[in-house]
Amino acid sequence: MDLLISSQDLYRITQNENGAVVIDTRSFLEYKKGHLPGAVNVDLFQLHWFDTTKRGIKDFNRQTRFLLSNIGIKKETNVVFYDDISGISAARGVWLLLYFSHTKVSMLDGGFEKWKSEDYPIETKSNPLNHSQFQGKLNPNILADADEVKKSIYSKGVVIVDARSKQEYDGSEIRAARKGHIPSAINIDWTRNIQNGIFKSKDNLLSIYSKIPKDTKIITYCQGGYRAAHAFLTLKVLGYKNVKMYLGSWAEWGNRLDLQVEDN
DSSP states (O other): OOSSOOOOHHHHHHHHHTTEEEOSSOOOOHHHHOOOTTTTEEOOOOOOOOOOOOOHHHHHHHHHHHHHHHHTOOTTOOEEEEEESSOOHHHEEEEEEEHHTOOOOEEEEHHHHHHHHHTTOOOSOOOOOOOOOOOOOGGGGGEHHHHHHHHHHOOEEEEEEEEEHHHHHHHHHHOSOSSBBBBTEOOGGGGGGTTTTEEOOOHHHHHHHHOOOTSEEEEOOOSSSSHHHHHHHHHHTEEEEEEEEEHHHHHHHTTTTTTTOOOO
16 A cells, blocks of 8 residues: 555545555544544554653553554554544554554545545444454564664764754753754654645655655654654655654653753
């Protein structure tokens, strides 16, 4: 599956009996007002994770595998995540499955708002989760921990991308014990990836990331690993091969006094 899917293509897939598991990543309050037919609700903002020590990653892996098993994802399952728009929670869902080597995964481009505007069907009844034992294999090539990020600062051949706002990056907005950003990181706000809730064209996106060579190793981060997942997904859509997301992001880095920060 492509990492992005249109409303038209998703509608066609869902007409098949075993077409796809569709996951609404919004709050249950939004879900119950209306959602895609057959969609299950998993509010991914409940799965924050700010500890990338060895023990922390081990616990994250266990908890995430439990979550994906509860959703009912099997090896052969096509999975589509959606948000209100082409948003950060759905991007986090895509990253989670790729981290467990499940490549049959997409984000609905434009999310629920675009689906609704194109007059595709909507339902309000809640759909149950169907448990199955998720067997995905870990792919450490797309997750970075604090130690790896620390080693990557000012490293030739590595670009650290801060997907937060300019205010968070320069330290005028403080959301941790310390303000600022990871040294050597460049700031590309994730909101630049979309326009009117939909991903920009590939040409427009390539111009935004034009200063990053395709053969570079990239590590994305934000506050909690959601905007960073959106940056990760965008770069993968553009064909960048070596992209990781720093799971702990600023919520870990900015609160650990042993790690170096910059603000300007």
